[in-house]
Amino acid sequence: MEPVVNIQGLHHAFGKGQLSKPVLLDINLAIQPGEIVILTGPSGSGKTTLLSLMGGLRSAQQGSLRILDQELLGATKRQLVDLRSRIGYIFQAHNLLDCLTAQENVRMALRLRPSLSYDERTQLSTAMLDAVGLGHRINYRPENLSGGQKQRVAIARALVTQPQLILADEPTAALDSQSGRDVVQLMQRLAQEQRCTILLVTHDNRILDIAHRIIHMEDGRLIRTERPAVAAV
Amino acid sequence: MVFGKFPLPRQEKPLAWSQLSHQRVRLLVALSGISFANILIFMQLGFQSAMFSGTTNVPASLDGDVFLVNEKAQFLGNETFDKAQLYRAAAVSGVATARPFYYNSASWVNPDTGKTTNVTVIAMNPAQPVMSLPAITDQRSVLEQSDRLLFDRKSLPSLGAIPEQLAAGQDVSIDVQGRKLWVGGTFSLGSNIFKRGHVVISDVNYLRLFGAEQANQLHAGVLKLDPTASGSAVMAELERTLPEEISALSKAELIALEESYWAKEPAGIIFDFGTIMGFVVGVVIVYQVLYSDVNDHLSEYATLKAIGYSDGQLLLVVFQEAVILAVLGFMPGILCSLGLYSLLSNLTGVAVLMRLGVGLQVFSMTLVMGVLSAAIAVRKLQAADPADVF
Incomplete structure (x- = not known):
């Protein structure tokens, strides 16, 4: 099967000329459909840069980067925008729109699908909020939700489009251990139901056990891969 | 959702409206700002129209097809030409009638206060009326009497409370140009800031007031053409027959001459400047x-x-916000301006009207104001790098 993520010989540097500072060096990585991969490592090791390159949020500079059958090296702006809409993002901060209710926030991701009617969009959003356990909070605005609830709305927003790939940057960083655990298990369960691939950047040792593979990163290189004996399924 | 008979497809509220309505205080500040800018612009345009709207009253009410004026004239009454030329014009084939028109300024002593001011005198042959005002043609017999005038009811009050005194049944006499004239009746024309008011007298009384030399000099000749005559042919023939210093103008040209003169007045430029300032305030x-x-x-x-979401979709949100602000801000703006216009009318006695054209002009200025501001503001948005939030 074609890997969802296929990275070969990826280099990336910030700055230009004399001041150029390499952040990613010779990255090679393939992630298969349905895999849950955790990327971990100290701050400044290049995790977030790698994630943002995979998400089409930065332009690739050197090497090959194929995500969901789209080569990102030399991709046009239009192709990047299109790719982004096929990926589910979960941010460290929840990044919900303050002016919209939970349901409206989730529906924002579906507004890019003109094939769905308004009623279908609403139905899907409500169903997804139900799935993350917020069926009773659909008309609340972010300011009236707890940290964990907001992160669950963000997960619902990322998953409602049924993406084949979810990229998550420290989704549990702002949460206490119980809600962090809940959020991750939720992602795991929904990912299995929708057969999607998850790449998770985290420092959080408490959630490492959900991964099929844990990749350690240091100084811009992937240095070690672990396969936990039993991935908690 | 169903509006009357027309079912609309259910849609999300525009994000622009959600953003704006979420922050009530900011929305209120924005709307009052736009209304304020609108009021500034409306006031400037209102002053301008109050000042200039009456300037074309007289040329507009002249009853003729072709008008002869001195070629050097910048506005009606500015220059004169010799009466003999009118007779030459009357002889041109296609010209049905050629009538004299005098438009002069005279001193006027306010009968109530005894203070001297000035009045604009319109003079014509009562047998050959040149204005399409029934009140004047109907009072032809009054005009024919010696030392009688007709008084414009819409003159500024500084000329005296003449209509009231007439209504009370009094005989009113006024010192005009050093001669005692009696008010024989009234008509309605309207003044403006440059003219306190008008009176109409006969050509014979004009001769008495200004002397033979001035009575021989016309401010305009009012021609009517035969219904069958070709306008352009008569115009060409007039140009050939009359000396170079006389121009033959159509009514539209006569009005345009007047308008272009007053538009160049410093006051007009000041109001244009004020309008631009209001616009800039709105943009800011x-x-x-x-x-x-x-x-x-x-x-x-x-x-x-x-x-x-693409850049374009997000830019659209900001532009929608701008348009929503412009439309919502315009409504209180125009309402307040209507109130201020009627206040202004009451204070000055000069009609300040909200014209449809002016309203539409300010509305489109408001839209341009919003879109222009949005165009400057979105430069910031294009810098919103998704990599920064990740």
Whole structure:
């Protein structure tokens, strides 16, 4: 099967000329459909840069980067925008729109699908909020939700489009251990139901056990891969 | 959702409206800012129209097809030409009638206060009326009497409370140009800031007031053409027959001459300048609001970019915000201006009207104001880098 993520010989540097500072060096990585991969490592090791390159949020500079059958090296702006809409993002901060209710926030991701009617969009959003356990909070605005609830709305927003790939940057960083655990298990369960691939950047040792593979990163290189004996399924 | 008979497809509220209505205070500040800018612009245009609207009253009410004026004249009454030329024009084939018109300024002593001011005198042959005002043609017999005048009811009060005194049944006499004239009746024409008021007298009384030399000099000749005559042919024939210093103008040209003269007045330029200032104030206010709105929601916009919204879709949100602000801000703006216009009318006695054209002009200025501000504010949005939120 074609890997969802296929990275070969990826280099990336910030700055230009004399001041150029390499952040990613010779990255090679393939992630298969349905895999849950955790990327971990100290701050400044290049995790977030790698994630943002995979998400089409930065332009690739050197090497090959194929995500969901789209080569990102030399991709046009239009192709990047299109790719982004096929990926589910979960941010460290929840990044919900303050002016919209939970349901409206989730529906924002579906507004890019003109094939769905308004009623279908609403139905899907409500169903997804139900799935993350917020069926009773659909008309609340972010300011009236707890940290964990907001992160669950963000997960619902990322998953409602049924993406084949979810990229998550420290989704549990702002949460206490119980809600962090809940959020991750939720992602795991929904990912299995929708057969999607998850790449998770985290420092959080408490959630490492959900991964099929844990990749350690240091100084811009992937240095070690672990396969936990039993991935908690 | 169903509006009357027309079912509309259910849709999300525009994001622009959600953003704006979420922050009530900011919305209120933005709307009052735009209304304020609108009021500034409306006031300038209102002053301008109050000042200049009456300037074409007289040329517009002249009853003729072709008008002869001195070629050097910049407005009606500015220059004169010799009466003999009118007779030459009357002889041109296709010209049915050629009538004299005098338009002069005379001193006027306010009968109530005894103070001297001035009045604009319109003179014509009562047997050959040149104005399409029934009140004047109907009072032809009054005009024919010696030392009688007709008084414009819409003259400024500084000429004296003449209509009231007439209504009370009094005989009113006024010292005009050093001669005692009696008010024989009234008509309605309207003044403006440059003219306190008008009186109409006969050509014979004009001769008595200004002397033979001035009575021989016309301010305009009012020609009517035969219904069958070709206008352009008669015009060409007039140009050939009359000396170079006399121009033959159509009514539209006569009015345009008047308008272009007054538009060049310093006051007109000052009001144009004031209008531009109001516009700039509006742009600054709307820009300020949109800029801080974009700035506060930068991470939200970046998030939308990250989940697949294109730059264009996000720019559209800001432009929608601008248009919503412009439309909502215009309504209180025009309502307040209507109130101020009627206040202004009451204070000055000069009619200040909200014309449809002016309203539409200010509305489109408001839209341009919003879109211009949005165009400046979105430069910030394009800098919203999704990589920064990730």
